[in-house]
Amino acid sequence: MNRTIAPPHIQPNQLVFDFPTHIQFKNGVNLYWLDDVKDNSVKLDLEWAAGSKYQKKRLVASFTNKLMLSGNNNFSAAQISEAIDFFGGYFQNEIDTDHSGVSIYGLSEQIGNIFEVFSSAFLNCTFPLAEFEKEHTISLANFKIDSQKVKNCCSRSFNKYIYGENSPYGQVAVEADFEAISRDDIDIFFQEYYLNAQPTLFLVGRVSDQFIQQIEKWADNFPANPEKNIQPNLDQKKGRIDIEVPNSQGVQAAIRIGRQLFNKNHPDYFNFQLLNTYLGGYFGSRLMTNIREDKGYTYGISSHLTVQENAAAFIIATEVGVEVKEETIKEIFIELENLRTQLIEEDELQKVKNYMLGDFLRRADGPIALMENFKNIHFNQLKKTYYTDFIQAIHKATASDLREVAQRYLQDSEMLIVTAQ
Numbered sequence: 001m002n003r004t005i006a007p008p009h010i011q012p013n014q015l016v017f018d019f020p021t022h023i024q025f026k027n028g029v030n031l032y033w034l035d036d037v038k039d040n041s042v043k044l045d046l047e048w049a050a051g052s053k054y055q056k057k058r059l060v061a062s063f064t065n066k067l068m069l070s071g072n073n074n075f076s077a078a079q080i081s082e083a084i085d086f087f088g089g090y091f092q093n094e095i096d097t098d099h100s101g102v103s104i105y106g107l108s109e110q111i112g113n114i115f116e117v118f119s120s121a122f123l124n125c126t127f128p129l130a131e132f133e134k135e136h137t138i139s140l141a142n143f144k145i146d147s148q149k150v151k152n153c154c155s156r157s158f159n160k161y162i163y164g165e166n167s168p169y170g171q172v173a174v175e176a177d178f179e180a181i182s183r184d185d186i187d188i189f190f191q192e193y194y195l196n197a198q199p200t201l202f203l204v205g206r207v208s209d210q211f212i213q214q215i216e217k218w219a220d221n222f223p224a225n226p227e228k229n230i231q232p233n234l235d236q237k238k239g240r241i242d243i244e245v246p247n248s249q250g251v252q253a254a255i256r257i258g259r260q261l262f263n264k265n266h267p268d269y270f271n272f273q274l275l276n277t278y279l280g281g282y283f284g285s286r287l288m289t290n291i292r293e294d295k296g297y298t299y300g301i302s303s304h305l306t307v308q309e310n311a312a313a314f315i316i317a318t319e320v321g322v323e324v325k326e327e328t329i330k331e332i333f334i335e336l337e338n339l340r341t342q343l344i345e346e347d348e349l350q351k352v353k354n355y356m357l358g359d360f361l362r363r364a365d366g367p368i369a370l371m372e373n374f375k376n377i378h379f380n381q382l383k384k385t386y387y388t389d390f391i392q393a394i395h396k397a398t399a400s401d402l403r404e405v406a407q408r409y410l411q412d413s414e415m416l417i418v419t420a421q
Contacts, residue, residue, distance in 0.1 A: 011357050013395070015387035017370050020202070023212070029219035031201040031212075032374065034367050040108040042205030043368055044115070044215075045375075047094075047101035050193035053168030053230055053310075057185055058177040061193075063135065064186045065095040068102065068194070070131035072124040077131050080121045089114035097169055098309040099379070101199065112211050119218050125190065132183045140178045147175070151319050153245045154254035154420035162258060162313050162416055164235030169311045198222045202375060204367050232310050236260045236416060243420040253325040253421035257332060258315040259414045263307050264380045268405055270393035272305065272314075275402045278344060278352045279303050279335065280316060286335050287316070295331065297324045307380065314409070322421050329417065339406035343399040353394050360391060 020032040055061040069091070071077045084090060089106035106114040146152045156172045163170035199222065201215065236259065262269060273281075280287040280303030287301045301318035320328045363369055364387075377386055 025216045025219045028224040029198050033203040034371055035206050037206050037367050042106050042108050042111045044104045045202040046199045047099050048199045050100040051096050051098040053097050058173045059181050060185045060189045064189045065093050065100045067127055069121045071128045072126045083117045087113045108207055127183055127186050148247050150245050150248050150252055150254040150420040154256050157243050158256035158418040161237040167232045167234050204371050240417040245420050252319055253322045254319045256317050256418045258313050261312045261314045263312050270390050271397050271401055271405045274397050275405050276303055282355050297328050336410045
């Protein structure tokens with residue numbers, strides 16, 4: 001082997017991976033299982049359509065998710081946690097606007113015992129008042145602290161105005177919501193959106209048939225009710241909104257610029273993601289080069305496309321000193337104008353393509369990462385060839401294609417600008 005010669009550089013043309021085995025239990029609960037795992041680690045994700053867009057009162061969904069293992073008539077939250085820890089397991093609660101659930105981790109030889117502890121605690125949860133009050137105190141204290149940070153106030157206001165404050169995606173909690181929520185609200189939400197709704201299960205690991213049967217027996221507890229479908233009425237504001245943050249000390253300003261956009265099934269999605277990566281999706285992006293490296297206005301600036309079940313938005317985000325806030329906004333719009341009027345240089349475009357293709361491989365490394373890729377396909381109702389189609393679209397995209405996309409979707413008049421200081 002001649003180590004003075006670099007190995008050949010090969011770009012992927014497709015991303016092919018084995019899809020998980022699909023098992024549908026007799027009552028309709030779906031399990032997706034990847035068992036090609038080299039070690040004894042196991043991860044089980046349980047996900048319900050119980051995100052914040054389903055709540056009738058703000059904060060209820062997140063409190064329910066946090067407290068689903070808070071205790072019952074036989075065991076406290078601490079005892080449940082200790083029992084799971086005893087068998088070498090742990091769990092993580094997860095929630096977003098659309099979905100809510102829990103991830104359970106453990107080793108294959110103990111996953112049955114871990115799941116038994118979880119199952120009993122979950123199905124018999126009584127939401128003890130002491131646990132609710134403790135979580136209420138902690139969450140309220142954190143909310144008050146976060147409300148003094150300009151980036152949090154800016155993000156909350158941006159969400160409210162980009163989706164519409166009356167939309168489920170534009171919900172923004174205020175301090176009064178903490179006083180309005182009660183333990184009974186959580187119990188009602190838990191009954192309706194967890195115990196009387198079917199979860200979707202995603203399993204990674206080499207487990208026994210006995211464990212699959214254990215999951216199936218647990219799944220029998222959930223009736224086959226029709227899925228709840230919310231079609232939100234989205235209403236984006238345009239123009240500029242400036243927020244004054246109490247006790248912010250007036251040193252730093254947060255900036256959010258963006259607009260509503262399309263989901264992952266849209267024909268322009270692939271090219272827009274390539275354009276976004278060039279603009280602000282990686283460390284060598286135009287926004288980082290201009291506003292961080294050349295101007296020194298910020299430690300970090302980025303752009304991204306966030307896609308949810310019934311909404312999507314393109315967002316540019318940064319925090320800068322208040323004295324350079326206006327100049328930063330000006331430079332951001334100069335970069336957007338350049339995308340609309342100029343062709344990206346071929347070497348720059350190829351560099352971005354190489355980054356994205358490498359990132360595809362990184363995000364497909366290992367069975368847990370592959371399951372996350374599958375969940376993306378499953379929840380966004382994408383074609384099985386989605387990742388290969390994406391890779392091929394990156395190869396085919398030209399600078400002219402990206403300029404046309406910028407001209408269609410990055411017009412200044414369509415943007416919402418929110419600042420906070």
